[in-house]
Amino acid sequence: MSLSVALQVAQSALSARQTETSTVSRNIAGAQEPGFSRKSVMLSTIVTNSGQSGxxxxxxxxxVTDSALYNSLRMSSATGMSQQSVLDGLTKLxxxxxxxxxxxxxxxxxxxxKQSIQAFSSKPNDTILATDFLRTANDMAAALNDASTLVQSTRADADRDIDASVxxxxxxxAQLETLNNTIVKGTxxxxxxxxxxxxxxxxLLSLSEEMGIxxxxRAxxxxxxxxxxxxxxxxxxxREVSFAPTxxxxxxxxxxxxxVDGVPVAGPGAVMPLKSGRIHGLAQVRDDFAVTYQSQLDEIARGLITAFAEADQLGGGGPDQTGLFSYGGSPAVPAASTLVPGIASQISVNPAVDPDQGGNLDLLxxxxxxGAAYDYNPTNLGGFNGRLNEFLTEIxxxxxxxxxVGLDPxxxxxxxxxxxxxxxxxxxxxxxxxxEVQSIIVTRTAESLSNNTGVNIDEEMTLLLDIERAYGAAAKLITAVDKMLDDLLAAAR
Structure with a gap:
C-alpha cells in the first residue's frame, strides 16, 4: 500500500468515526424522548481502480424500525382510545x-x-301519608327529568369532544404534510x-388515537x-376533515x-364508517348508547303516566286521560308500546293534586x-283505598x-x-x-417496540469506546505516515 493510499484510508476512517461519534451522541441525547428510534451509520469500503482498499x-x-410492532401499536392505541371514550360516556350515564x-x-x-302508596293505602284518610305520597311522586318525576338532562348533557359533551378531536x-x-414533504425531498x-x-x-400514532388509520x-x-x-x-x-357541532x-x-373529504365517516349516514379511535367511541356514546338509555328512561316515564292514568268511571266511554303524572301531550295518554322521545324530560306531577299549586290532596x-266522570270515590269515603291499590297493581x-330500546318488551x-x-x-x-385488556396490550406493545428500536445507553457507551479505539488506530496510522514522509524528505536532502 502506498503512503498516499494509507493516508487516504486513515483520513476516511477519521471522518467515518467522527460521524459515528456524532450519531452515538445523538442517540444518547434522544434516549428518553418518546418515539425516538436508534440511529446507526451505514459504512462501506472504498475500493481503488487497482482493487486495493481505499x-x-x-x-x-x-x-432501527419494526413496522409490524409499530402498526400493532397504532391499531391497539386506536382501539383503546375508542373503548376509553365509550367508558367515559357510560360512566357519566x-x-x-x-x-x-x-x-x-x-x-x-x-x-x-311504591312504598309510599302502600303506606297510604293502609291509612287512606291520613294527610301526612298523602303528603308523603305526593312528595315521592314529585321525586319520581324529578329523577326522570334529571336523568334525561344528564343523558343529553353526556351527548352534548361527546359532541363537543368530537369537534375538538376533528x-x-x-x-x-397539517404537520404530517410538512413532515412528509421534508422526507420525500430529503430522500x-x-x-x-x-x-x-x-x-x-x-x-401518525397521535392521529390514530383520534381516528383509526x-x-x-411509496417511493x-x-x-x-x-x-x-x-x-x-x-x-x-x-384531506379536509369537517364537523358542525350541535x-x-x-x-x-x-x-x-x-x-373526510366530503365522505361521512362517523355519525348519521356514515357510508365508510370509522372502526376505532376517539371519534368512533364518542360517536357511539352520542348516537347509540346515550340514545338507547334515553329511550329506556322515556319508556319508564310513559309506563308511569299510563299506570297512573284515569279511566271513565261512569261508563260513558270517555277516553283514558293522564292522572297523577302529566306530560306535554296531556291529557291524552301516550299510545301503548310506542316510544315517545323526550317524555322523561316532560313528566311532572299534575298540579291538580298539589295544594301548593292550588290543587286538592284528596284527588290522590x-x-x-x-272531572266527575273520572272520580273513583264519588261519596268521598275517608277509608277508600281502591284507587291506591289499583296503583300498586298497575306498577x-x-x-x-x-x-x-334494547330490553324485554x-x-x-x-x-x-x-x-x-x-x-x-x-x-x-x-x-x-x-x-383494561387493551391498556395492557398497548403497554406491552409499546415496551416491545421501545426494546427493539429504542436506545440502550449501556450499548451506546460500549459502542463509543469501540469508536474511540478505532479513532485512535486511524490517528496512529496518520502519525506513522507522517513520520515516513518526514524520513523520505530527510533522505532526499
Whole structure:
C-alpha cells in the first residue's frame, strides 16, 4: 500500500468515526424522548481502480424500525382510545344510577313511590301519608327529568369532544404534510431524514388515537394514509376533515356527521364508517348508547303516566286521560308500546293534586283529576283505598314496552326499570374490562417496540469506546505516515 493510499484510508476512517461519534451522541441525547428510534451509520469500503482498499465511505444514517410492532401499536392505541371514550360516556350515564344507598336513581324512586302508596293505602284518610305520597311522586318525576338532562348533557359533551378531536386531526394532518414533504425531498437529495421519519411516526400514532388509520408506503419515503374505513385521509396533501357541532341536545336531536373529504365517516349516514379511535367511541356514546338509555328512561316515564292514568268511571266511554303524572301531550295518554322521545324530560306531577299549586290532596286517593266522570270515590269515603291499590297493581302489572330500546318488551314497570339499570351497568362493566385488556396490550406493545428500536445507553457507551479505539488506530496510522514522509524528505536532502 502506498503512503498516499494509507493516508487516504486513515483520513476516511477519521471522518467515518467522527460521524459515528456524532450519531452515538445523538442517540444518547434522544434516549428518553418518546418515539425516538436508534440511529446507526451505514459504512462501506472504498475500493481503488487497482482493487486495493481505499478507506471507508459513509453511505448515510439509518434508523432501527419494526413496522409490524409499530402498526400493532397504532391499531391497539386506536382501539383503546375508542373503548376509553365509550367508558367515559357510560360512566357519566351511570351517574343517573349513582350510589344505590342514596336511592336517587329513577328505579330507586319508583321503589320509594311504591312504598309510599302502600303506606297510604293502609291509612287512606291520613294527610301526612298523602303528603308523603305526593312528595315521592314529585321525586319520581324529578329523577326522570334529571336523568334525561344528564343523558343529553353526556351527548352534548361527546359532541363537543368530537369537534375538538376533528380540530386535532386537522392540525396533525397539517404537520404530517410538512413532515412528509421534508422526507420525500430529503430522500431524493440524499439528506438524513431519520429525525423527520421519527416525527412523522409520532404524528401518525397521535392521529390514530383520534381516528383509526391505515398507511401505504411509496417511493422516496412518501406515505398515503387512509381511515380504517377506507377513506383517503392524506395523499401528498391533507384531506379536509369537517364537523358542525350541535349547540344543544334533547331526545329528538340528531348529531351531525364527521366528514373526510366530503365522505361521512362517523355519525348519521356514515357510508365508510370509522372502526376505532376517539371519534368512533364518542360517536357511539352520542348516537347509540346515550340514545338507547334515553329511550329506556322515556319508556319508564310513559309506563308511569299510563299506570297512573284515569279511566271513565261512569261508563260513558270517555277516553283514558293522564292522572297523577302529566306530560306535554296531556291529557291524552301516550299510545301503548310506542316510544315517545323526550317524555322523561316532560313528566311532572299534575298540579291538580298539589295544594301548593292550588290543587286538592284528596284527588290522590279519590281520582277525579279530569272531572266527575273520572272520580273513583264519588261519596268521598275517608277509608277508600281502591284507587291506591289499583296503583300498586298497575306498577307490578305486565305491560308492553317499545321493542327498539334494547330490553324485554314485556315486563312490569319495576322490572323494566331494573333491567335498564342492569343494561347500563353490564355494558359499563364489559367496557371497563375491555379497556383494561387493551391498556395492557398497548403497554406491552409499546415496551416491545421501545426494546427493539429504542436506545440502550449501556450499548451506546460500549459502542463509543469501540469508536474511540478505532479513532485512535486511524490517528496512529496518520502519525506513522507522517513520520515516513518526514524520513523520505530527510533522505532526499
Amino acid at each position: 478507506g471507508l465511505r459513509v453511505d448515510g444514517i439509518a434508523r 351511570a351517574e343517573t344510577v349513582g350510589d344505590t344507598a342514596l336511592e336517587m336513581s329513577p328505579v330507586a324512586q319508583l321503589g320509594n313511590l 380540530k386535532e386531526v386537522n392540525k396533525l394532518l 431524493q437529495s440524499g439528506q438524513d431524514v431519520t429525525d423527520a421519519l421519527d416525527s412523522r411516526d409520532k404524528v 391505515k398507511t401505504l408506503n 422516496d419515503g412518501d406515505i398515503v394514509v387512509y381511515t380504517d374505513g377506507g377513506v383517503t385521509l392524506f395523499e401528498t396533501t391533507a 349547540p344543544t341536545f334533547d331526545a329528538s336531536t340528531t348529531g351531525a356527521a364527521v366528514f 286517593r279519590n281520582g277525579g283529576i279530569n 307490578d302489572a305486565q305491560r308492553n314496552f317499545d321493542g327498539t 314485556t315486563d312490569s314497570l319495576t322490572g323494566f326499570g331494573a333491567s335498564s339499570v342492569s343494561w347500563l351497568e353490564s355494558l359499563r362493566k364489559s367496557t371497563t374490562s375491555d379497556v
